[in-house]
Amino acid sequence: MSATKMKTLMLMLSDNPGIGGLEKHTRELAKEITALGHEVAVVAAPQHVEDLNGPTGFPINANRSRNSLTLLISILRIIRAGNYEILHAQGTKAAFVLQRLAPFIKRQVRIASIHGFKSRYPKAGAFHQLIAVSKALANDIAQPGVTVIYNGVSIAGQAPAQRPDGLDSPVWLAVGRLAPVKGFDFLIKAFQFCPGTLLIAGEGPEHQRLQSLINATGQSDKVKLLGFRTDVPALMSAADGVVISSEREGFSYVCAEALILGKPVISTNVPIANEILPKEHIFQGGEPAHFAALLQQNPAVLADSQAGARAFAFNRLSLSAMASNTLEVYQKASKGLALN
Known part of the structure; x- marks a missing residue:
């Protein structure tokens, strides 16, 4: 893998107050890629850019519609101000936003990760690569060139919880x-x-x-x-x-x-x-x-x-495997853009 340092912006537009799978994935991937020496920024709702500890966080109002002109302009300004090479949408809402902005961000590599089954998916043609988090999801997207990268997990070193007395086994x-x-x-x-x-x-x-x-x-x-x-x-x-x-x-x-x-x-x-x-x-x-x-x-x-x-x-299914596979997609897409 190339040691070239890349500058990436991840866009995640969940307004979920808690940390679900999409939010967990975005935070962990951003941190893992940052730890490998790359520069990563995350644009997300305020509660999802707190305490990132490594990546730069840009809070944004994620409650707005994907078609909100205010939202689109706000994101475009962040992209242009940061001079990012890689734009990585996490989830379908963020992907549809990058799809809308595609005519204005032609010089950046555009990646979208799809995390759940939907009735309609972003168009592969608007991106240099679509990523699905499972084979079943890739099959449902049913568009050419979808790459499967499984989410990584990290199990903190916690001792087993004390099993309460009186519970029948198993x-x-x-x-x-x-x-x-x-x-x-x-x-x-x-x-x-x-x-x-x-x-x-x-x-x-x-x-x-x-x-x-x-x-x-x-x-x-x-x-x-x-x-x-x-x-x-x-x-x-x-x-x-x-x-x-x-x-x-x-x-x-x-x-x-x-x-x-x-x-x-x-x-x-x-x-x-x-x-x-x-x-x-x-x-x-x-x-x-x-x-x-x-x-x-x-x-x-x-x-x-x-x-x-x-x-x-x-x-x-480790964090390191997830980050390594994602960086390979970034690098391949970057080379493809440079050749065009």
């Missing part, structure tokens, strides 16, 4: 915002047929409805809503296995983190679980009892059969 952990798309209601119904304990870490608008479902199914002693947690890796380390019940995902950080921690995973048919786990550990649809059948397996046996998936996670 202990399964589910993680995510308590929203319908995460499928926790289906999981709770399925767990009626399972031995052990289910812990769900996360907060969101579905909390009360899910608690009512837990009570109505007589599982208040075996299914626990933990609320928002900052120690998810420690919780994973203390659990026997991790379960993913999402209806859709662009890239499952939960799956990647669990595998790197050596934990077996049972998942619905979502990326990246459906790309690297054994097919027999992926729920292909059906009734809650069918999902429960997967969770009735011995976690130790599951872990043995997922050795290949863990090896893939260690080799391909």
Whole structure:
């Protein structure tokens, strides 16, 4: 890889008050590329450029529409003032903004990373490279020349959480915002047929409805809503296995983190679980009892059969692999622009 220092601006227009997958990816990629000696700036909502510790942050009002003239002009001014070589849109809103600005930024390399399934995607022709965070997403984008770069994960050195007394084994952990798309209601119904304990870490608008479902199914002693947690890796380390019940995902950080921690995973048919786990550990649809059948397996046996998936996670799902692959895309696109 070339040692040439590059000057990159990342644009991320999420107005999410918290840190989800898109926000986590942008922050971690910007920091990792900065640590490799490149200059990176991040344009995002104020809450997402705080405490970047390395990259430069430019706060912007991300609540505005992608078609807002004020937003477009503000971003164009930042681009021109910074004399950036690489413009990297994170997420579809940022990508559509760069697509609109393309006639005014012809001298810069334009990259867009797509993180989730959408009904409409930016046009590949407006960019020098589109990146998808999973093979399934790349197939759904269905445009020429889409590169797959998996998100990287980093597991902080946390000691396993203390498992509360009185929990029946095995202990399964589910993680995510308590929203319908995460499928926790289906999981709770399925767990009626399972031995052990289910812990769900996360907060969101579905909390009360899910608690009512837990009570109505007589599982208040075996299914626990933990609320928002900052120690998810420690919780994973203390659990026997991790379960993913999402209806859709662009890239499952939960799956990647669990595998790197050596934990077996049972998942619905979502990326990246459906790309690297054994097919027999992926729920292909059906009734809650069918999902429960997967969770009735011995976690130790599951872990043995997922050795290949863990090896893939260690080799391909690290922050260093993500940053290295992204820099290769930058350099290839830069060479292509220089030749035109």
